[in-house]
Amino acid sequence: MNIEQLKKIQTETLSKLDKYKAALMICAGTGCVSAGSFTLKDLLEKEIKKRNMENDILVVPTGCNGFCAQGPIMVIQPEGIFYQKVKPEDIPEIIDNLLEGKYVERLLYKDLKTKQAIPKMDDIRFFGKQQLIALRNKGIINPENIEDAIARGAYQALAKVLKTNKEDIIKEIIKSGIRGRGGGGFPTGVKWESALKAAEKKNEEPYVICNADEGDPGAFMDRSIVEADPHTVIEGMAIGALAVGAKEGFVYIRNEYPLALKRLEIAIKQAHEKGLLGKNILDSDFCFDIHIHRGAGAFVCGESSALMASMSGRAGEPRAKYVHNVEVGYRGKPTVLNNVETWANIPVIIDKGAKWFASIGSGDVSENPWNGSSGTKVFSLVGNIVNSGLVEVPMGITLREIIYDIGGGIPNGRKFKAIQTGGPSGGCIPADQLDLPVDFDSLTEAGSMMGSGGMIVMDDKTCMVDVAKYFISFLKDESCGKCTPCREGLISLFEILNRITKGEGKEGDIELMKEIAETMEVASLCALGQTAAYPVLSTIRYFRDEYEAHIKDKKCPAGVCKPLITYSVNDNCTGCTICARNCPVDAISGKVKEKHFINTDKCIKCNVCYEVCKFKAITVE
Amino acid sequence: MQNIDKIIDKWNADSDYVIEMMQDIQDEFKHIPRKALEQVTKKTKVPLARLYHIATFYKSFSLKPRGKFEIQVCTGTACHVKGAALILDAFERELNIQTGETTKDKLFSLEGVRCLGCCSLAPVITIGEDLYGEVKTADIPKLIAKYKGGEK
Known part of the structure; x- marks a missing residue:
């Protein structure tokens, strides 16, 4: 074709x-x-x-x-x-x-x-309030039909640059200011430039890889992009391959996303049939092919060197990166690894121009991509929020606009407590910082980070010590175990947090955790370990009083940590018996139309009574 | 054995694709039998120890057979703040097994998983291929009964 x-x-x-x-x-x-x-x-x-x-x-x-x-x-x-x-x-x-x-x-x-x-x-x-770039075709095309995508302009950007020389494509990407959407925020064009230079210097054929191993809990941007518009990812990768001189590309996709995987396979097959992948693409000299690798359930494989180890049929353990992947990456060749959302932005940048892209977002990136955050970002807005879902907004929008204008605020008349961004290595941002602009640098300054784009809203029924324990427990399980500071540091942090949530916290625990965190940050091998303590540090920074309530008063103010709470029936009780009928351990007694009573010796704090009660008659303290 | 060979051949016995082979084996047998790993070693020349490393490193592999219905309780962040831990407790209580175990009748296995990517529907669980959103702890006994009923 x-x-x-x-x-x-x-x-x-x-x-x-x-x-x-x-x-x-x-x-x-x-x-x-x-x-x-x-x-x-x-x-x-x-x-x-x-x-x-x-x-x-x-x-x-x-x-x-x-x-x-x-x-x-x-x-x-x-x-x-x-x-x-x-x-x-x-x-x-x-x-x-x-x-x-x-x-x-x-x-x-x-x-x-x-x-x-x-x-x-x-x-x-x-x-x-949304502005769609990466998700421009969501809900408009049938992702399993390439003609639908072509009708909306797919592969036109690739056609546009087929005769452009490599350096000029890269210059355009640098000028757009786009920074990696996977969490690192490294300027994409600069990465491509280094790979091209390394490939030319070593006279080797580089690879391009798409990281679709979206492991951050509470995030599903990449899954949605692949499910909605797989061709934009393929086209982005083809443009990247053209710019660095790669002939082979790979997508590393999570095994937990069967639908996204299926749509990607169909899209690659259809692109082949139309001559948009394979040999002599669009009758040019450019040849490019994409293969798929499925992940097998390991969070650390989102890290670049672990991902490449996994792609080589090994356990996903990161290596020290004195030498970058753009020089020595997959199979020892220069490798460009970008995230799904980054690839999805590339065709639009080529199509509408770097200037247009740079005009969206915050900061002035015309001289240097590090000077701001251009373009849009897709966030998964979830947790205790009314309008939960996927949103794409210009960089620089405030958290308040996202939570209240787009998200519609907090449900069930509860109060906003914190928003967690940046995945397990991110941090929790409290209510007094809601006017913070959302971009790479502002979030880092606030002790969190952009990450891949998960935004979990938490209401006042969320215990921040429990949240910190949750993330540490997650990372403890997902740490590959190769380097000591990460492996042992996480276990120590978990043990301390576990004690605190059981009411066995001691004076000095907070300081001890801070010390462990510092060691992990400087001594761990990869970003997983270096940032693993951030959830603890950010919750201590903003919610220290809650830690102290657990440690000194042996109380969980949010009513979450089981050993520190009790369930009781209050005067709202109408004696409807629904709680007694649903209690799995028969801990609730009382006559019809009379106030009920919970036997705290029997109660296992399973929360069933709280859920089924229609009269707000269950108190958790 | 024939099935195992077929799987290995599908990936051209390429050592870069041993993880993919093991995924197919897991799907086929609901676990990774030692016999299968030995065959993969024979054909791909990847040492058995490395295959065991892979089988125990990645979450999707299991060396023990799993139940007919795999119950996965999502413990991603959104599900966590919406009570996933209580859901997991409820399953443990109702099935009388711990997370990671299989019931004696080999009908159910219970796993906590890290984010199924359906965070807007939190808390989310999957039973076999079916996904359920906005699950309540009080619903669990009914859900289990539904699958037990289908079995009879």
């Missing part, structure tokens, strides 16, 4: 799509699939066939829409009508209303404050 043919596919597909009066976009991301979106798709197709309207209404299964908590989601194009929590029995009504130009009122999103129904997706606040 040549460039003219690519353009022809684009115009043909567009005119084919134009013939339909409406397109029903069904979200088929992992979240909506679990809520039954494939059944919906089949039923919709059946209903449309029954009405003989196959040529008028098109059903498209798309990638993740992002507003996962409202799934299954359906968006009717071209109007952009947004339906949430759609059920099979709603289908006939949806089509009847569509034909009459009306909406199904009960399926529309209701504004949180005004309670008014909002028919159009763009008018919903969750979507309003």
